[in-house]
Amino acid sequence: MMGNLNSLLNFLAYAVIFYMVAIGLIYLVLFFIATPKIRREHKLHRREPIKDLLHSPDTYPVSVLVPAYNEELGVTTTVHSLLGLDYPQFEVLVINDGSKDKTSERMIEEFNMYQVTMPVRKHFPTAQVKAVYRSKEHPEVVLIEKENGGKADALNAGINVSKYPYFAAIDGDSILEKDALLKTMKPIIDSNGGVTATGGTVRIANGSVVRNSIVEKISLPRQPIAVMQIIEYFRAFLIGRLGLSRMNLLLIISGAFGVFEKSRVIRAGGFDTNTVGEDMELIVRLHRMLKEEKSSQRIEYIQDPVCWTEAPSDIRSLKSQRVRWQRGLAETLWKHRKMMLNPKYRGVGTFSMPYYLLVELLSCVLELVGYVLIIAGLFFGLVDAHITGLMIVVTILYGSLLSALAVLLEEWTYHKYEELRSIIILYLWALSETFWYRPFMVWAQFLGIIAAFKKKHSWGTMQRKGLAEEK
Structure with missing residues (x-):
C-alpha cells in the first residue's frame, strides 16, 4: 500500500x-516575442513620437470615467492629475456609486461644483442617477451621483452621460502621467480606428513622493508586501501582456487604466454587472465580437504610458483583492467557454483562452x-x-x-x-x-x-491610506 x-x-x-x-x-517565449518592442522602447525618445498629436485635428476628444466608491482619500488627487494631462480636449466624469464616506463632499468642495441638468442617454440600464454636478472653475469636470450598483454599473452610467467618441476608464485612487492619455490614444489615432481599445502600464505609487497630484520622486514603500506587488506588476505587464498584445491575443486591459471606442462598447452591451471581473470580461467579449464580425480591429497594450495606483499594504486587503481578481477570471472564462479551443476565434480561442x-x-x-x-x-x-x-x-x-x-x-x-x-x-x-x-x-x-461558485457581487474592500501628498 x-x-x-x-x-x-x-x-x-x-x-x-x-x-x-x-x-x-x-x-520565455512571450519574453522573446516582446523583446523587439522592449529594445525599441529602450532607444525611444519619450516625447518625440507624440508631440504633433497635441495640435492635430485627428486627435479624438476623450471622456475620462472615474468610478468611485468610498474614495474620499484619493479622488481629488486623481482629478487634479487628470486636469494636468497633456491632451487637447477631454472631460472628466467622476461617478460616485453610492459611497458611504465623503467622496461627493470632497469633490464638490475641492472643485466648487454646482448641480446641473445634463442629458443621460439610455445606452444601458443602470442604478438611478440622482444628481449631476459641474465645476465652476473647471467646466470639464463633472460629478455623477448615483445609487450603488457596483463598478461596472458606475462605468455604464458614465458612458451614458459621456459626450465624446472614446472613453478612458481609470480607478478613483490613480494618477496618470501627463502624457499617458496621449500615448495611449496614439495607436487609435495612427490606425484611423483600426485599434478599438488600448491599455496602459500600471505601476504602484506606494512609497513615492506625490506633489500637486504628480508623482515627482519614485521610491519604494517600506512594507515588503507592497514591494513584492511592484515586482509582480513588472512581470505581468512587461513580459506577459506585451508579448500577448503583439499577437493581438491580450484578454486583459487593467481596470485601472484603459481606453475604449465608445460605439464598439455600446454595441457589445457595456460592462457586465454580473461579474466581479468586468474589465477582463469586456475585453473577451470585444474579441469575441470582432472575430464573429471578421473585423480587423485590434486590442493593444501600450508599454510606456504609466498609471500610478495605490496597492494594498496589508495582508487582508491584498488577499481580498486577489480573491476578487481570480474569481473574476474564473467567471469570465466560464461565461465565454464557447470560445475555448474554438478555431472560429483564431488565436484568442486556440491560445489565449487555454493560456488563461x-x-x-x-x-x-x-x-x-x-x-x-x-x-x-x-x-x-x-x-x-x-x-x-x-x-x-x-x-x-x-x-x-x-x-x-x-x-x-x-x-x-x-x-x-x-x-x-x-x-x-x-x-x-x-x-x-x-x-x-x-x-x-x-x-x-x-x-x-x-x-467563483458564490454569487455575491460588490466593490470589494481595501484599507485605503491615500497616496502621500506633499505640498
Missing part, C-alpha cells in the same frame, strides 16, 4: 515539475499540490528525495528568477528608479518570492476559484 502511495506521489511530482517547466518556457485557463487560473491548484508534495517529501519521506530536490529547484526558477528578470528589464527599459539602492532591493526581494510571497498568492488565488 505504501509503495503504491509513493509511486502516485512521485508521478504527481513529475507532473507538477513538467507543468512548471512548460509554463516557464511559455513565459491553464496558466492564470489553474496554476494555483497545481502549485498548491507542488507545495504539499515538497512538504511530504522533506518531512515525511513520501516523495523520492531526488524528485523533491528537483521540485524545489524548479519552483525557485519558476517564481523568483522570472521576477528578477522582470526587475532588470524594467530598469534597462525605463530607469524610473533613480537610486541604485532601490534596484538592488527590488532584485533581492524578487529572489525571495518563492519562499513566502508566492505561496501566499497561490492560496489567495485558490480561494478565488472557490469564491
